[in-house]
């Protein structure tokens with residue numbers, strides 16, 4: 001799963017919880033940030049093999065610290081605690097539910113990966129591997145990514161009474177994510193090394209976080225100025 005993860009970020013944001021969209025963009029990919037970092041450090045192992053599955057070249061054969069179920073639960077707890085602590089210092093609204101939402105957003109990554117990944121997600125350590133393997137079916141996997149992303153964006157637009165200009169920006173951002181997914185799924189390319197792939201993850205994911213940050217600034221002044 002790739003851009004489909006962002007569906008949860010869009011869907012989780014409401015005017016009530018006021019968790020910034022960029023925080024949710026980090027949260028839904030938090031496990032992959034850890035994974036990319038551990039691959040760069042040589043602690044987790046990745047092979048990039050052309051045609052490994054129909055929809056992905058990633059053979060993540062050792063990633064127990066970022067992608068086991070136990071690790072996912074633990075990292076979700078860490079993220080919720082971290083956001084809760086940040087909130088108590090900065091006085092966020094609905095601190096407890098906001099922290100819980102961030103934790104659940106982190107955990108959503110494992111659930112969506114479970115659908116897409118081949119059997120490479122361990123329950124604990126490096127054993128009892130699970131994965132429904134939708135990546136073996138390129139078009140259905142692509143369709144699911146786009147469908148959940150669209151659903152998340154529709155929920156975001158329905159639940160956040162944003163200025164018209166921001167609504168447009170969110171839709172353009174959504175279209176850009178679809179284009180990125182088309183490139184990832186359908187454009188043939190030579191496999192990168194494991195380390196280059198991990199650096200790419202850091203760059204692309206952080207770019208999306210920055211765009212999410214900017215998108216929520218758009219039209220803000222105009223909203224405040226309204227009577």
Ligand SMILES: [Zn+2]
Nearest residue numbers: 031032109113
């Ligand atoms: Zn992942």
